[in-house]
Amino acid sequence: MRYIEEHEQCFSFREAYLNSLETLLSKKQAESTVLREARGKDILSNPEIYRKEFLKMLGWPLTEPDDGLPTVEKTLIHEEDEGKIYRMLFTLPIGIRFYGIYFEHNTSEKLPFSIVQHGGSGTPEVASGFFKSGSGNYNDMVMRIFNHGINVFAPQLLLWSPAGTKPEYNRENMDCKLKQLGSSITAIEVYGIRKAIDYFVAKENIDTYRIGMTGLSYGGFYTLFTAAADTRIRSALSCSQYNDRFTYARPDWTWQNSGKTFLDNEVAQLVYPRYLCLAVGDADRTFEPGNVQMQFDKLSASLPDKSRTDFTVFEGKHEYIKEDFYVDKFVAELKK
DSSP states (O other): OOOOOOGGGGHHHHHHHHHHHHHHHHHHHHHHHHHHHHTHHHHHHSHHHHHHHHHHHHOBTTTSOOOOOOEEEEEEEEEETTEEEEEEEEEOTTSOEEEEEEEEESOSSOEEEEEEEOOTBOOHHHHTTOSTTOOGGGTTHHHHHHTTTOEEEEEOOTTBOTTTSSSOOOHHHHHHHHHHTTBOHHHHHHHHHHHHHHHHHHHSSEEEEEEEEEEETHHHHHHHHHHHHOTTEEEEEEESOOOOTTTSOOGGGOOTTHHHHOSHHHHHHHHTTSEEEEEEETTOSSSOHHHHHHHHHHHHHHOSOGGGEEEEEESSSSSOOOOHHHHHHHHHHHHO
8 A cells, every 4th residue: 555645744743743742841840840839938938858769869979968078189389479370170088080270379378269160062261261251251251250369179070162172072962861770960069069079178278167169051040959958058149041941951960850949049049148149230131131131020029138139130141240249248248
């Protein structure tokens, strides 16, 4: 038997299938939003219970007990009157080699400390302005924090540009393989940042009660998630990343049932009452500011003390905030 038809004769059937999937998705998202937002008050009342759930969602090794300090290879790469710059290669207890750049002031005084995190297609070298091209849309964020009298660690995540920067890699494929094993790339990298903090608290000349984190884009994502995971972070400034993850869905921002449990607002509730600033540019084409504003309005309505969480739409594109006001407030909260 042989039958021949035009290609378009089946289009309406495919369209019916696709439309039904989209209708089902919208229905299930609406249902999950009701469930997730109902948890908000309970998160604020029982943060440690929900923090454990959050870490379990992200996966191993965040689900394991503390497993000791990393070892480190520390190499001085630059020195002048105001401080030293080191490349630091950690060997984490799980065997991962975790790299970053440490900026240390020349003083015997214990200083505040901050993680300053690059974004997608970025490196700590770019964010720190190491190249003649400058720091681009990072707007000198590393040195702006350092110049406030804060020692800074800028880690390298699996986010460097896949074009022209070696070695090549596939982040989404790596994330999928880790999720098959009960982990995720986010879990590995939040763990790496936390283990670096463990080292600095134990071995370096920092004030262990004055720890902060800030970052751009993916760095803002890791700022929000690491601050939710680690209560030692007392001040956080997440720039150009906080959003509605139903609207902006990506594989490495997604975990089983996260739509019912933890999207950005619920993660932010785990930071409360520690200080958190969420910022987005008015001309950001990656995350539409109006959408982000609606998310923050819901978050703010759930918080008893609204002064502990700020939101600003600044004049700019997808970049680190140029205005000093909220950077200064982040620093002031860090130094309290």
